[in-house]
Amino acid sequence: MTDAPLVTADGTPLKVSLGRVKRKAKIRALLLVAPLFLFILITFFIPIISMLLRSVDNEVVSYTLPNTAPLLAEWDVNSGELPDETVFAALAADFNEANVDKYDDKSAGKVGRRLNYDKPGFSSMFRKTARKIKKIEPPYKEAFIKAEKKWGDVAYWRVLQREMRTTTNSYYLAAVDAGYTDSGAIAHNEPGKRIYVKLFWRTLWMSALITGLCLLLAYPVAYLLSILKARTSNLLMILVLLPFWTSLLVRTSAWIALLQQEGVINSLLVYSGVLDDANRLAMIHNKAGTIIAMVHVLLPFMILPLYSVMKTIPPSYMRAARSLGATPFTAFTKVYMPNTVPGIGAGAILVFILAIGYYITPALVGGQSGTLISNLIAYHLESSLNWGLAAALGAILLAAVFALYLVYDRIVGIDNMKLG
Numbered sequence: 001m002t003d004a005p006l007v008t009a010d011g012t013p014l015k016v017s018l019g020r021v022k023r024k025a026k027i028r029a030l031l032l033v034a035p036l037f038l039f040i041l042i043t044f045f046i047p048i049i050s051m052l053l054r055s056v057d058n059e060v061v062s063y064t065l066p067n068t069a070p071l072l073a074e075w076d077v078n079s080g081e082l083p084d085e086t087v088f089a090a091l092a093a094d095f096n097e098a099n100v101d102k103y104d105d106k107s108a109g110k111v112g113r114r115l116n117y118d119k120p121g122f123s124s125m126f127r128k129t130a131r132k133i134k135k136i137e138p139p140y141k142e143a144f145i146k147a148e149k150k151w152g153d154v155a156y157w158r159v160l161q162r163e164m165r166t167t168t169n170s171y172y173l174a175a176v177d178a179g180y181t182d183s184g185a186i187a188h189n190e191p192g193k194r195i196y197v198k199l200f201w202r203t204l205w206m207s208a209l210i211t212g213l214c215l216l217l218a219y220p221v222a223y224l225l226s227i228l229k230a231r232t233s234n235l236l237m238i239l240v241l242l243p244f245w246t247s248l249l250v251r252t253s254a255w256i257a258l259l260q261q262e263g264v265i266n267s268l269l270v271y272s273g274v275l276d277d278a279n280r281l282a283m284i285h286n287k288a289g290t291i292i293a294m295v296h297v298l299l300p301f302m303i304l305p306l307y308s309v310m311k312t313i314p315p316s317y318m319r320a321a322r323s324l325g326a327t328p329f330t331a332f333t334k335v336y337m338p339n340t341v342p343g344i345g346a347g348a349i350l351v352f353i354l355a356i357g358y359y360i361t362p363a364l365v366g367g368q369s370g371t372l373i374s375n376l377i378a379y380h381l382e383s384s385l386n387w388g389l390a391a392a393l394g395a396i397l398l399a400a401v402f403a404l405y406l407v408y409d410r411i412v413g414i415d416n417m418k419l420g
Helices: 014-054 059-064 068-073 085-097 100-105 107-116 122-135 140-147 154-162 170-175 196-227 230-245 248-259 264-271 287-310 316-323 328-339 341-356 360-365 373-382 387-411
Strands: 178-180 186-188
Touching: 014 387, 059 107, 068 085, 068 154, 085 122, 085 140, 107 122, 122 140, 122 154, 170 178, 170 387, 196 230, 196 287, 196 341, 196 373, 196 387, 230 287, 248 264, 248 287, 248 360, 287 341, 287 360, 316 328, 328 341, 341 387, 360 373, 373 387
Parallel strands: none
Antiparallel strands: 178 186
């Protein structure tokens, strides 16, 4: 005789009832995390995906020149001769269809600006042709060259053929100081025109230096806060949190007043006799200004993780080490410091990631030698309007951060990172 299945008070099998309860719990949990998931999706994942797509997007050329694109694709780029009359006729049709006599707000004008990133001269070439397009009649090849002599240069046609593709790697090449030659080969830019790789390296080593300085300054402060009485510790913690109550712009502007050659610090050094008035220190609009100001801004982000971890370390650990014969230094380095590694890791990765993408502070106090790659990304977004290059620079920076994160995970272990 088999046992009867267990049922609830209403006669529903217990297994079915438990399944319903679990489903309701899962739905409730999903509804609770849905707002956070949507927030992360909208503010984090979608912008990153958009940036990655924009860094390779090149549809504006083929979309605006639909008649020219298929014909130009059949042109032998190595022949050394201009495309035939049919290509020029198709180009004339595309110019007219795009209504390029209003190129300032039409897509054909965007093509000229887009191609100008790869080879200077395209923008003016399209503008001049736009003004004369209604007068261009067959034979189109001669008419185009007469309207703008650059149409008779094979180098421009090579660029136009290459950029007819819907995707491009030109932005990434430019982001690593490389590009295409007139013959179509990939080569590095001239030494005097290599700026992006230099800025990437400067950003990485300055961020690492700022992280190291923050750790050196934050460690004793966090240790002091963790061993003091609660009342005194809370009072000092207010001083640590005080910068968060002040605008970042105000704090950075205050450092300008402190660090400039006629500023407070230099004046105190002169009045105290440490410096001669004619030899004041240059601490602003250079790397030194960027490092000093950013260390001050990011220091609380290192103190707080360290303090939260140090506060959980029992004082009995040090007393036990001392009772076993260890010196204070040995007890501190062999017992106490290893227990603070999770806080060091959390603070270091937090400060480094913040430093690598900082913009306002380097822009105000960095000058030419203290700017970071983020400042150049902002320049391309706001001034040059080369969003594709800005997206490529941002994508490379994102890849560098992700690679360093993997290295950190391999050496320290992300599981060992704690905030308290």
